[in-house]
């Protein structure tokens with residue numbers, strides 16, 4: 001379990017050699033380390049995270065929802081891992097004392113067109129073995145008195161959780177076991193050798209027999225650094241949120257979702273009671289001008305050019321420019337954002353909402369301009385790259401961690 005020193009390529013310098021290095025201290029990287037600890041406790045493992053704390057990016061800026069698995073294509077990795085991951089997550093929170101609440105949610109159709117799509121989701125839910133029931137407007141009114149709809153799906157198996165709390169506890173458990181969590185350690189370059197992988201980081205050189213890349217918004221870039229040529233590119237989509245003011249929180253009891261557009265993996269702006277008592281509205285899905293571009297004005301010229309030059313993005317933009325423009329308008333105008341919220345709660349007003357922190361989703365896009373709908377891994381003899389771990393990867397993380405460790409299982413012993 002203790003990393004040993006190995007001769008580095010630099011004369012007189014000694015380098016830590018681990019069995020496994022995991023890049024990324026988000027929920028996927030930490031859950032993978034946790035599963036590794038259970039499966040192969042005697043290995044030496046380091047989690048490398050560029051920020052000063054865990055869950056700093058997607059995991060710490062998401063909606064905090066435990067997804068039921070109702071939306072995903074039956075048989076897909078998202079469907080399977082969401083169902084199993086949700087159970088594992090709830091068991092983990094129970095055991096480790098992390099706050100969660102399986103409060104249930106409603107998905108609301110507001111017109112006949114949406115009703116048809118709602119039924120398709122309901123059928124999917126049944127195929128995915130998710131407990132769900134169709135309810136009429138009266139029952140909906142009892143559950144969410146301020147929401148108006150023609151029909152809805154009630155999903156008792158959805159909930160809310162403190163994902164940062166989950167990550168902090170995972171980090172404590174792996175460190176108590178003897179694994180290392182190296183914060184402020186950014187991986188700058190990766191050199192793949194026949195018997196090891198050499199990582200150049202801001203904290204010096206680190207070597208490992210195996211590498212697991214859970215780099216979220218930078219997962220494709222990290223794969224490239226290691227010599228892989230992923231066929232997809234991560235495109236950052238910012239999700240902007242508003243908070244309901246304390247006096248308006250009564251407008252939403254639990255989780256109120258619209259019927260999503262089946263062309264996109266995003267679920268549409270919704271109302272989410274958070275585990276700390278706030279109610280968030282959002283997130284939108286607007287192109288971010290930097291991978292970690294949390295505001296409209298944050299621009300990284302190099303990263304933006306990379307996106308604009310990517311043929312997949314250009315094809316996506318040509319196909320969905322109307323939706324893209326709507327998202328930009330929504331991002332620039334609170335009033336326009338309010339219109340989207342009034343779709344579900346007509347009585348909500350401008351005074352009821354205040355802007356709050358945004359998140360940025362890492363969404364892989366193919367060269368043909370398709371949004372990758374499922375989780376996506378890229379694997380070599382010594383490396384696993386988690387290229388697409390978009391929603392519901394936070395819900396599913398403990399199971400995704402198992403999946404990754406299983407891929408290594410025969411090589412690790």
Ligand SMILES: Cc1cc2nc3c(=O)[nH]c(=O)nc-3n(C[C@H](O)[C@H](O)[C@H](O)COP(=O)(O)OP(=O)(O)OC[C@H]3O[C@@H](n4cnc5c(N)ncnc54)[C@H](O)[C@@H]3O)c2cc1C
Pocket residue numbers: 023024025026027028029048049050051054055056057058059060061062063064065066067185186187188214215216217218219222238239283358359360361362389390391392393394395396
């Ligand atoms: C707005 C929004 C709402 C969402 N809502 C939900 C939800 O309600 N429920 C749900 O299940 N999912 C939700 N998701 C999805 C979920 O949050 C993500 O799927 C999940 O957090 C991905 O975790 P991760 O560990 O892969 O990525 P991250 O949390 O982004 O972690 C990746 C880590 O890698 C680090 N890193 C990157 N490059 C390097 C490098 N070179 N060297 C060292 N470290 C590096 C980063 O600093 C980061 O900490 C949402 C996402 C967003 C953005």
